[in-house]
Amino acid sequence: MDTQESGDLLLPRSRQANERLHAMIPGGAHTYAKGDDQYPDDLAPVISHGRGAHVWDVDGNRYVEYGSGLRSVSLGHAHPRVVEAVRRELDRGSNFVRPSVVEVEAAERFLATVPTAEMVKFAKNGSDVTTAAVRLARAVTGRARVAICGDHPFYSVDDWFIGTTPMSAGVPAATTDLTVAFPYGDLAATEELLTRYRDEVACLILEPATHTEPPPGYLAGLRELADRHGCVLVFDEMITGFRWSEAGAQGLYGVVPDLSTFGKALGNGCAVSALAGRRDLMEWGGLRHSGDRVFLLSTTHGAETHSLAAAMAVQTTYAEEGVTARLHALGERLAAGVRDAAAGMGVADHVVVRGRASNLVFATLDEHRRPSQPYRTLFLRRLLAGGVLAPSFVVSDALSDADIDHTVDVVAQACAVYRKALDAGDPTPWMGGRPVKPVFRRSV
Known part of the structure; x- marks a missing residue:
């Protein structure tokens, strides 16, 4: 009944x-x-x-x-376009010892959907890619501290974030001490924090919008602060991606982060997430640069073809419907x-x-x-x-x-x-x- x-x-x-x-x-x-x-x-x-x-x-x-x-x-x-895309790839095999052509197609589709990004790497969940963004920012800047927007509820299961929550058991204090918080919408407080920890903050990471719209000029102001203090600006677009616009909050508000992370709606229930951003930063996790290698993302299942096919079907459906x-x-x-x-x-x-x-x-x-x-x-x-x-x-x-x-x-x-x-x-x-x-x- x-x-x-x-x-x-x-x-x-x-x-x-x-x-x-x-x-x-x-x-x-x-x-x-x-x-x-x-x-x-x-x-x-x-x-x-x-x-x-x-x-x-x-x-x-x-x-x-x-x-x-x-x-x-x-x-x-069980959206029919997504189910059909997944079924088609499952019949062709879903994971191989070398990259599949589906990885090329999925990357091209994603970068066409989010044109503010120049490179993308796929994974399975949001924590994978937010932590990769933090590691990359630390490698690029040579700095250890991470500044999170303290008004937003969740960024990662990993120590750099979970250690700041009431569920901090098992996280060393030395790790938690490297994460500091800034309030959403308050540029003056954020500048004070960056000044207090001058040349120590690797990145500012935040959800660009949540249950409140960003105050006028706020995201642009964060962009300017990050540039002036030499830190990486990271937008966590797990929720805003697709729900705010197909290109996320960055596409709606016109402020381009250095790195951004997507997931959730990207796969319509299939496990897929994405780290995207500037080529000169993302290449630190690749093979075509002269610096020390960054172990950015290396996931056995990050490029499962059926999940990437689901993501492409989602993007097509959003655009066409x-x-x-x-x-x-x-x-x-x-x-x-x-x-x-x-x-x-x-x-x-x-x-x-x-x-x-x-x-x-x-x-x-x-x-x-x-x-x-x-x-x-x-x-x-x-x-x-x-x-x-x-x-x-x-x-x-x-x-x-x-x-x-x-x-x-x-x-x-x-x-x-x-x-x-x-x-x-x-x-x-x-x-x-x-x-x-x-x-x-x-x-x-």
Whole structure:
């Protein structure tokens, strides 16, 4: 039975599958953001399959899904053009002892899509390429410090970043001490940091935009600061790539970084990421220069032909079907509906939609308008009961107007319960158990 046709959601098979997952896999998932601690008690569905904007769990419940694959499945699950491209290459073999001609074609396609870059190297996930960018910047500049934008949540699983989070166990302090942070949108504070660590900072790395647009002149100002202080400017375009424009935020805002990293939407769920940038920097990781060699990226599976074929199919689909514009239109429709529903139930100051239309998130605020995990738990529980799986409101191209209308109806029902909890001054009776937890926390 579809969840939207049932009362309280029951997930006995998912609960059993979660126990099996935890018995064999640390955390019960291969990405912490997919952990069952991110969902209400006993309401962490284990997915059986997906098609388009819908997924089905092992209990047979169907959901409208948002944030698909942590923003990676932007065209929808099992997209026919991507599936066909992958199937075609699988029949031809997927990995060889020498480069495949597909690697040439994929590089040409990527550099045509992101013309601000001159060379590209592919890998499997975002951490591969952000860490490669940091290593390359250190090699080129001869400097050890890395400056990260501290307002952005995630850059890599590697020590240079994870050591700065509450989950820093296992990372030597000497490594963490080499990473410093600057605030987003504040050029004066960034210049002060670069002056304090004069000639020590190898790179500035940031997401060029997230849930807020860059202030006017900000990215251009960072470009000027990086040039003046002799450090490398790195844009992490994991999220902004394709969702902001086909060429990422750099293509939209017209500011060219020295290096940039792409992933997520690039493969529509297939494992592929990219480090791209200036030829004179990228060649440090190659064979045609006179300096010391940089071990930039060397991955056995980085050039699997089926993943590169998926990336090419994604880029073709975006270009031919105007996907980025549609993502924005769908997001605008959803955001307007959710805001109207929240206002109609008197919780517009507590259920808040934020971000660019193609990359919407929501905040759940308590009676004092502070972020609240208990109220998030209540909200997620009601969404799930209505057949909406939404850790965020990030849209995919596969959503229909009917999907969004259904989502807005479910949000309205959730907001009605939210209002009751606010009036009672306590969401506990509607939580159904312990609150959901933040991903980055020191203790279990």
